[in-house]
Amino acid sequence: MTRLTEDVIWGVPDDRMDLDSKLLKTTGRTVKGIAMEAAGLEAEDYDFSAFRAAAVPVTSGLGIIGGFARSVAAITTRLGMPSTVTSRPDVAGFAEATDAGADIVMMSDDPLFMAYNTRERRYTDNSWGTAMGYSVCLRDAAGGLEGDDVLVIGAGRVGSWAVKILRGMGARVSVADIVYEKAEALIPYGARPCRDVERAVSENTLLLNAAPYIIPGEIIADGTIVSSPGVPHYYDLEGRTRCKAIIHDPLEIGTAVMAVNSAAYTIKREMRA
Ligand code: PYL
Numbered sequence: 001m002t003r004l005t006e007d008v009i010w011g012v013p014d015d016r017m018d019l020d021s022k023l024l025k026t027t028g029r030t031v032k033g034i035a036m037e038a039a040g041l042e043a044e045d046y047d048f049s050a051f052r053a054a055a056v057p058v059t060s061g062l063g064i065i066g067g068f069a070r071s072v073a074a075i076t077t078r079l080g081m082p083s084t085v086t087s088r089p090d091v092a093g094f095a096e097a098t099d100a101g102a103d104i105v106m107m108s109d110d111p112l113f114m115a116y117n118t119r120e121r122r123y124t125d126n127s128w129g130t131a132m133g134y135s136v137c138l139r140d141a142a143g144g145l146e147g148d149d150v151l152v153i154g155a156g157r158v159g160s161w162a163v164k165i166l167r168g169m170g171a172r173v174s175v176a177d178i179v180y181e182k183a184e185a186l187i188p189y190g191a192r193p194c195r196d197v198e199r200a201v202s203e204n205t206l207l208l209n210a211a212p213y214i215i216p217g218e219i220i221a222d223g224t225i226v227s228s229p230g231v232p233h234y235y236d237l238e239g240r241t242r243c244k245a246i247i248h249d250p251l252e253i254g255t256a257v258m259a260v261n262s263a264a265y266t267i268k269r270e271m272r273a
Pocket of ligand 1: 001002004005056057060064065069110111126250
């Protein structure tokens, strides 16, 4: 998982990239719509105002990323969740969130970013959220994936989840990783490992790029749809010309999916009651 930097997420608090407009064009859904679909909430819309969210900065490991907690709180606010950033980090921040009655606590150290539902004592992690969100984006942009060939680039936590999720959507999944053994480890989940990523890219028009891999445009097939959570994110002019759609954001889709999925633990329990 590549660590974000302040300059990559600077525009998230004010929604500078206007992600909803971009996603509506390519997938027909807003961020919230993608998140609800990813969390298995059938409703067209949902009022999340009963879920109070708190983003807790965490100083462990490589420390706080400037603007990270503020970006997370802006994302949950855009979902309709009343959101705050705690004034203190770490355990004191978690205590502050708990005392304030937060229902969803968002916090990340270097290896794990979670949305913890305090009512259900369950969490959703960002790797799953990102993989699910970007798989839903690819499926919607492609008009369905049943029986279609999809190439997943990167067999890390996001790519590995994406392989399982895309297989669940009926896709025929190939996977490439700079460490071939990591791609091979996904064979039990029905994936076909590829040794030559450039050849695999040129032979596929549905890609999920979950690696810090900058794909040279000249190997991309015309009409390709790339669902691209990986950072750093860059497609050259040739790549942008050949692609039918390139779906990317640095943080929002994965964070929105995990927050909604975490709230859905409560929603689904109450539906069963
Ligand atoms: C969750 C992001 C998505 C991509 N890479 C992941 C990353 O950068 N993880 C580290 C996040 C550290 C946050 C820091 C803070 O500001 O609270 N501990």
